[in-house]
Amino acid sequence: MRALAILLAALIALPLAAQDSMPPAPYAYRQLDDPEQEAAAQELMETLRCLKCQSQSIADSDAPMAGDMRHQVRIRIAAGEEPGEIRRWLMDRYGDYVSYQPVMSATTWPLFAVPALLVGIAGLLFWRRFRRRA
């Protein structure tokens, strides 16, 4: 009876322990063999956010989740997927938050409108300052 209980406990504990010491996914710390594909993967990874870190891309992080995402990006690139598709797939899973790539949308338009406005203001300032003298 006691042996059974221990066995049961061990069985329950096993997945937990396994989860803790899970090795990182194969391509988390391994480059693709084709340098062109690796470069494409690298470029994409640098514009994807590590969701567990503060302001780091998945290309700059030791977090296990960033490793898993690097693995996903690399195997998908190796399978011939376009970087844009992979980005969309990740954004569907984790939301727009995962992508650093600036996209103009209903929630982000001020990010583009303001710099444009700044260019206008700068132009106006110069014009007003120097129009009488220049």
Added chain:
Amino acid sequence: MIAEIGLAALWLAAALAVLQLVGGVLALRGGIESELAGLTRPAAILQGGLVAVSFAMLLWVFAITDLSVKLVAMNSHTMKPLIFKLSGAWGNHEGSMLLWVTVMALAGALIAGVERRLPERTMQATLAAQGFVALGFYAFLLLSSNPFERLPQPAVEGLGLNPLLQDIGLALHPPTLYFGYVGLSVAFSFAVGALMTRQVTPDFARAMRPWILGAWVFLTLGITAGSYWAYYELGWGGYWFWDPVENASLMPWLAATALLHSASVLASRDALRVWTIMLGVVAFSMSMLGTFLVRSGILTSVHAFAVDPERGSFILFLLALYIGGALLLFALRAGSINEGERFSVASREGALVVNNVMLSAILAVVLLGTLYPLLTEAFDVRVSVGPPYFNPVGAVFAFPMLAVMAVGPLLRWRKDSWARISKEIALVAALLLAALILCTVLFGTALLPLLGLSFAFAVGVASFLPLKGRNLLRVPIATWGMVIAHFGIAVALFGMASEGAFSQEKLAALEEGGTTAVGPWGVQLESVDPIAGPNWTAMAGQLDVSYKGGEPTRIAPESRNFWAPAQQTTESVLVTRWNGQLYAVMGGENNDGRWQLRLWWKPFVTFIWYGGLLVALGGALALIGRVRVDLRRRSVRRKLAMRRNDEKALA
């Protein structure tokens, strides 16, 4: 007892800040002859001494690890090396705020002690403003973040310090930034004083300039050091992440850079008066905003801020009070302050206006990109703004500014003609174009690194043009400062562009004895040894690295495990050559017994920080030059006064 002395000194200093404020205000209203007005300067000086005592007491309790003090128990540990015990004193919220206040009070004491150029009424107003700002920070410290709080029961052992922060970088990085922030607070006080008394004069700009320069040098050093620290500590080879914390230090730097240039126009030409005051207010606002962002916890999440809003709200309140107040004063007084001398577009002032507007635009972009995600998060929409946004949008403003920076110093004050410097302009343009074409043909990488490389080249040469045809021995030190600082910008730009264009990465899994290569480097993993430190254990990879098949060097990057608190870090090893760095990081062990290695070859990456150091050196030279001229003027004036007295006595 030690902690109580520190606390008492802090309360006394706060009381003196009140006296300083009241004295200054009374002097403004009743004239500088009133009795209290005489106390303003001594109050500021004594206050500096008291706060220094308070800070020394904090260092003391950390040095002896007095675990009955809450702050020590929370942040220190008996087993930590002494240097990290001491630096731990300001490696936390309360301690860092006390450090801020200490530097601020010492700066206040210094201006109260030595600044005699300005009209006494303006000085009194300045000191009153300084007292007012300091008072807010005393209130913040004493009411919501007392560093000397005791525990009812002394702790048995401290909770340690984040191992990522156990580094000499931590000992130096925050203080330099705080010196910068505080220098800008002094500039702010001068601006408020000048506004109150309507004395926006070249003398005011000259009195303010050393503080801006000093603040700017420290900010430059702080940002440079912080960037290098992130580079080698985080273990992934990145040197700038556009992280809100980094932006919090970059924004005051941008504002200070603009202020520096506009103040020099005001000092030399009595122009851009209103603009200089405005930038003085903006620069300090950015320091306050930076402190708020870093200290309030708002960055982890807007919602984390809402859970414990006391500290954040306090700083936000101070921010609103000072900046709102200053802007209100500005709105009321700006109309009555003359714009100053006029100038034409082709003049040094004209070029400096371009610099000012462009820097302000970059500042606005960084500010927007930093705050926008916080804003949308409050409405439960999460957006990410990162390097793919900041780099190109910042570049839109940065490159035109660099082009003007290349030729601006060649122009004369007030009115000049492009024709006079057409040769130099043609030279710079030709260099730029040639470099651009050459780099495109040779390397053909992305647009921004290409522009960076060619601008670095053109600006680097152009920065020395102001020295052309002059006797180098007779060039003023401040001019040397400008030349070196501008050259430093070019050097840093070269480093950044090279890092972007030429970096090579290699992730390898090696058994002991295995070899790999990255760029021109050959790497062999000799063995992996376990080692132990005072509060960590590590696996150290013994690597033999050789550049282009030359003599191998032994390096040992480590993967460390700390136990108080439990955390894993990587200790990367950098091999520096004149033309770049090899960056080696030890990873974990694979299932098959091979070890993971991360290797980068980063050509010319070090130029980023050499550039930063050159910029800081340029600032320091300019500061020395200005202060020397001021001192000389002061001694001439004293001698003149003495002679006049002698003549009077003789008559």
